[in-house]
Amino acid sequence: MTSPASLPLAGLYDSHMHTPLCQHAVGHPREYAQAALDAGLSGITFTDHIPMPAWYDAPWRMRRDQLAEYVDMVQEAQAEFAGRLHIGLGLEADFHPGTERSVEEVLAAHPWDYVIGSVHYLGAWGFDNPEFADEYGRRDLGSLYRHYYALVEGAARSGLFDAVGHLDLPKKFGHRDPDGAAALKVLDTVAALGLSLDYNTAGERKPVAEAYPSPTLLTAAAERGIPLVLGSDAHQPAEVGYAFEAAAERVRAAGGQLVNYAGRVRRG
Numbered sequence: 340m341t342s343p344a345s346l347p348l349a350g351l352y353d354s355h356m357h358t359p360l361c362q363h364a365v366g367h368p369r370e371y372a373q374a375a376l377d378a379g380l381s382g383i384t385f386t387d388h389i390p391m392p393a394w395y396d397a398p399w400r401m402r403r404d405q406l407a408e409y410v411d412m413v414q415e416a417q418a419e420f421a422g423r424l425h426i427g428l429g430l431e432a433d434f435h436p437g438t439e440r441s442v443e444e445v446l447a448a449h450p451w452d453y454v455i456g457s458v459h460y461l462g463a464w465g466f467d468n469p470e471f472a473d474e475y476g477r478r479d480l481g482s483l484y485r486h487y488y489a490l491v492e493g494a495a496r497s498g499l500f501d502a503v504g505h506l507d508l509p510k511k512f513g514h515r516d517p518d519g520a521a522a523l524k525v526l527d528t529v530a531a532l533g534l535s536l537d538y539n540t541a542g543e544r545k546p547v548a549e550a551y552p553s554p555t556l557l558t559a560a561a562e563r564g565i566p567l568v569l570g571s572d573a574h575q576p577a578e579v580g581y582a583f584e585a586a587a588e589r590v591r592a593a594g595g596q597l598v599n600y601a602g603r604v605r606r607g
């Protein structure tokens with residue numbers, strides 16, 4: 340018999356996953372929770388896409404009037420799995436200049452356990468949407484990444500978030516950062532402000548076939564003492580804990596510290 344403590348994922352949390360309310364994920368939270376139990380994880384945190392003003396990215400997230408349903412759904416799963424699996428309730432919030440007030444309102448509406456701050460848009464371009472990936476061909480990658488990391492820097496400095504989401508996301512379809520300096524500057528800021536970094540295995544399921552952030556940036560984060568939060572970015576139950584054994588090993592090998600926000604209550 341294998342005792343639960345000897346399972347490779349025991350003690351690990353998956354702190355980045357979605358629900359069908361965002362309109363591009365499938366599976367009830369209880370199915371994500373069951374998948375986590377089956378995988379041998381110790382906990383999960385739901386971080387569905389935050390509701391935003393109606394003019395921003397509406398087809399890819401819940402509406403503001405669905406927020407209570409989101410909280411209810413996750414709380415039902417919490418009750419159902421009590422004593423078996425820790426389930427946190429958080430959000431993946433967007434950082435998009437001009438929408439901070441709306442984000443603040445949603446963050447104040449509930450004592451979220453954990454909030455990720457992510458940049459998914461450069462101006463009006465949703466750069467991680469496969470439908471719009473041809474736009475990369477029109478851009479200078481150097482200036483694209485400088486623009487992107489300036490926004491991520493703004494996200495870190497906004498004081499709204501616990502962690503920065505999928506740090507080097509523009510590499511998703513294989514367009515890698517030709518420079519790297521701007522990313523390191525963001526890591527300096529993240530470290531100085533005491534934020535964490537989403538160590539996100541979704542990139543391994545994408546054309547780039549590599550977690551966010553890259554091994555180089557993971558090492559740079561670890562060197563700066565930045566805590567890392569494992570996340571699968573699951574949009575279906577089968578993705579919970581995706582490739583976590585190797586991910587946790589990479590974090591440890593880089594000298595990084597894995598953390599989760601279980602039991603934590605955000606203030607303000």
Ligand SMILES: [Zn+2]
Pocket residue numbers: 357361363388574
């Ligand atoms: Zn999503």
Ligand SMILES: [Zn+2]
Pocket residue numbers: 431457459504505
């Ligand atoms: Zn995201």
